[in-house]
Amino acid sequence: MQVGAADTFLENKExxxxKDLLTSLATSTxxxxxxxxxxxxxxxxxPMELALP
Incomplete structure (x- = not known):
């Protein structure tokens, strides 16, 4: 999803x-x-099904 959004807004960039991998990793973290x-x-x-003990 992040890559698709970046492609939409930054079409002219190389x-x-x-750099893209590190940026994606940083934003996900x-x-x-x-x-x-x-x-x-x-x-x-x-949700109760995912609640931590």
Whole structure:
């Protein structure tokens, strides 16, 4: 999804596989950390089937 959005908005830019891979990894990791923090602070709750013990 991230790559498709980037392709849509940055059509004229030259592709750099290593930079794109690192950017995707960083944004995915940041997103995961934000979700975990929100769950731990009880701001965001998981469905009961996925709840942590």
């Amino acid at each position: 592709k750099n596989f290593k 940041l997103y995961t950390i934000v979700v975990v923090v929100l769950v731990k602070l009880n701001i965001f709750s998981l």
